[in-house]
Amino acid sequence: MVTDRPLLEINDLWVTYWGRSLLGLSGRPFHAVKGANLSIRPGETLGLVGESGSGKSSIANTVLGLVPAAGGSMRFGDEDLAGMGTRYPSNVRKQIQAVFQDPYSSLNPSMTVEEIVTEPLRVHTTMGRSERRQRAVELLELVSLSREHLERHPHQFSGGQRQRIAIASALALQPRLIVLDEPVSALDVSTQNQIINLLYERRDALGIAYLLIAHDLALVHHISDRIAVMYLGHIVEEGPSDRVYRRPAHPYTKALLDAVPLLDPQAQRARRAARKAAPAIDAPRVSTTGCPYQNRCPHVMPRCQTEMPPAYAVDGGGTASCFLHADRPAVLPASGTGKAA
Numbered sequence: 001m002v003t004d005r006p007l008l009e010i011n012d013l014w015v016t017y018w019g020r021s022l023l024g025l026s027g028r029p030f031h032a033v034k035g036a037n038l039s040i041r042p043g044e045t046l047g048l049v050g051e052s053g054s055g056k057s058s059i060a061n062t063v064l065g066l067v068p069a070a071g072g073s074m075r076f077g078d079e080d081l082a083g084m085g086t087r088y089p090s091n092v093r094k095q096i097q098a099v100f101q102d103p104y105s106s107l108n109p110s111m112t113v114e115e116i117v118t119e120p121l122r123v124h125t126t127m128g129r130s131e132r133r134q135r136a137v138e139l140l141e142l143v144s145l146s147r148e149h150l151e152r153h154p155h156q157f158s159g160g161q162r163q164r165i166a167i168a169s170a171l172a173l174q175p176r177l178i179v180l181d182e183p184v185s186a187l188d189v190s191t192q193n194q195i196i197n198l199l200y201e202r203r204d205a206l207g208i209a210y211l212l213i214a215h216d217l218a219l220v221h222h223i224s225d226r227i228a229v230m231y232l233g234h235i236v237e238e239g240p241s242d243r244v245y246r247r248p249a250h251p252y253t254k255a256l257l258d259a260v261p262l263l264d265p266q267a268q269r270a271r272r273a274a275r276k277a278a279p280a281i282d283a284p285r286v287s288t289t290g291c292p293y294q295n296r297c298p299h300v301m302p303r304c305q306t307e308m309p310p311a312y313a314v315d316g317g318g319t320a321s322c323f324l325h326a327d328r329p330a331v332l333p334a335s336g337t338g339k340a341a
């Protein structure tokens, strides 16, 4: 059930990596996330999309406490996650679980399925062995596997089955939030749909919130309540899933949707013709001032080169950080203009 109070609230989040010089001294900082604002309510799914290198995993890893926040705030219920750095106490760690992209490397090959699925129970609870085994069977049933799989090892399973095992393990502690970083990218299309359907069912039955990261907007649209779009460390658009998918407000979101092939051949031909007629757009370049998308944007205006757009309210809900919407009220200041640690 979705309620109004955010479960996770991220404000002006910065994630910074420090390069290393040849002498091993800290080099220049690289800001992978520049002032991101996001929130997820209990039971809600937020889809986070954007091209490779836009900073999606940096946000995921910061929420998971694997990478510290360099600036800004992250609240999870009443807990101040950003203040905890990478040392989350057990009561917080239990409530935020993760499923990663590669089911071939994320499961320990020397452990049995029973050990993998019950590992979180062993670490975080006082459950005895037989109780854990009973729970392992229940968890496997939740992901459409069964008791006979308990003694097997990961190499005896397909990619889709391995991802089911990873999901069972993530569900073990009844978390309030699961961070899913490209959970289906390594799978074939029909298996992708099965895993997405499974996630959908489990979420509705158990009331878990998801932060679901993917490249493919069409795929996240089916399962997400809201979608946020990232470009070069900035959240450039955010809003209700259907509005973002059907009426994208930021030119970058439109470009992402144009990259999804259309099933209707006539529509696909029309799109190709329109693309040929459009002026060539430069490859991404990091601009030091103004909008991060200015070098690729077909609508670029003079002010885009000097000013960072704030997040304007969009009809139908959500925001877009783009001066095309400057006739609407600005609801958040421009991201990336605050302090980086």
Ligand SMILES: Nc1ncnc2c1ncn2[C@@H]1O[C@H](COP(=O)(O)OP(=O)(O)OP(=O)(O)O)[C@@H](O)[C@H]1O
Pocket: 017, 018, 030, 032, 050, 051, 052, 053, 054, 055, 056, 057, 058, 059
């Ligand atoms: N540990 C690190 N040290 C230095 N730079 C990093 C580190 N991790 C990520 N980066 C850089 O930060 C930027 C954002 O990376 P991130 O992995 O968050 O992107 P992403 O959106 O998840 O991309 P992908 O879709 O390829 O997974 C990239 O330019 C990446 O090279």
Ligand SMILES: [Mg+2]
Pocket: 056, 057, 058, 181
């Ligand atoms: Mg990533």
